[in-house]
Amino acid sequence: MAHNRVVQWSTMSRIWWLYDAKYQCPFRSARIIAGYLQGQHKPIYHALSDVGDHVVVINSRHIAMREELWRTFTFSYHTGYAKGFSRTPAWRLHSMEPTMMIEKAVYSNMPGFLLRRKYMRRLHIYPDEEVPPEIIGNVCDQIQQVQKVPKRLDEYTAEEIQAFPKLFDWSEEYVIENISADKPKDTVKAAKK
Numbered sequence: 001m002a003h004n005r006v007v008q009w010s011t012m013s014r015i016w017w018l019y020d021a022k023y024q025c026p027f028r029s030a031r032i033i034a035g036y037l038q039g040q041h042k043p044i045y046h047a048l049s050d051v052g053d054h055v056v057v058i059n060s061r062h063i064a065m066r067e068e069l070w071r072t073f074t075f076s077y078h079t080g081y082a083k084g085f086s087r088t089p090a091w092r093l094h095s096m097e098p099t100m101m102i103e104k105a106v107y108s109n110m111p112g113f114l115l116r117r118k119y120m121r122r123l124h125i126y127p128d129e130e131v132p133p134e135i136i137g138n139v140c141d142q143i144q145q146v147q148k149v150p151k152r153l154d155e156y157t158a159e160e161i162q163a164f165p166k167l168f169d170w171s172e173e174y175v176i177e178n179i180s181a182d183k184p185k186d187t188v189k190a191a192k193k
Contacts, residue, residue: 011042014122015053016138020145021102022059025066028146030105033057036143037106037119050115054122056139061098061127065090075104099125 017036021029035041039051065073074087094101102125110116124135170176 011044012051015140016135017053017055017141017143018139019055019057019143020059021057022062023064023149024145024147026063026101026105029057029063030102030109032143032146033102033106033123034109034119037122038110047111048115050118052119052122054124054138055143056131056135057099057102057123057125058129058131059127060102060125063094063101070094098127 019029019033033055036055037052039045039049039053042051044051070091071089073090075090075093076085076087078085090101093104103120103123106123107116107120110119124131
């Protein structure tokens with residue numbers, strides 16, 4: 001009996017979730033975050049009822065976008081006045097305000113009715129891991145990241161590099177010449193001949 005009461009309380013109450021956006025795609029993350037803000041993970045979910053939870057997003061400064069999306073993806077905005085339309089590339093918007101990419105992605109994943117702004121008030125985004133203690137004290141659980149965090153090349157040990165399978169070994173007579181931008185162009189042409 002007591003267990004069922006606790007389950008009911010946790011279902012009806014608002015839980016605070018933590019999401020680490022480091023090296024995560026903002027658009028794939030926004031789909032998951034929007035579901036938690038609306039309460040889609042709860043058994044009592046209904047589209048017109050406000051049963052969503054709070055979500056705290058950290059490391060929004062370190063998000064990752066695939067391929068050329070930093071350069072090609074644009075956010076559109078219109079002031080409502082004549083000639084008020086503007087487009088901002090993703091890299092420029094992210095450099096101006098690191099939390100805005102996640103916010104716009106989550107906002108666009110919400111259904112377009114009156115509860116959208118109420119849902120967005122429960123989204124707390126921070127560019128780094130520094131979160132105020134009154135907010136981090138409320139966090140109860142963590143949302144799983146949507147993609148695995150890749151390991152950087154400088155994080156591999158020498159043993160892991162040696163154990164990595166090679167397709168072939170270079171012969172000892174083979175010399176790899178590094179062509180850099182510092183060399184004059186005539187030496188680069190001479191090296192190609």
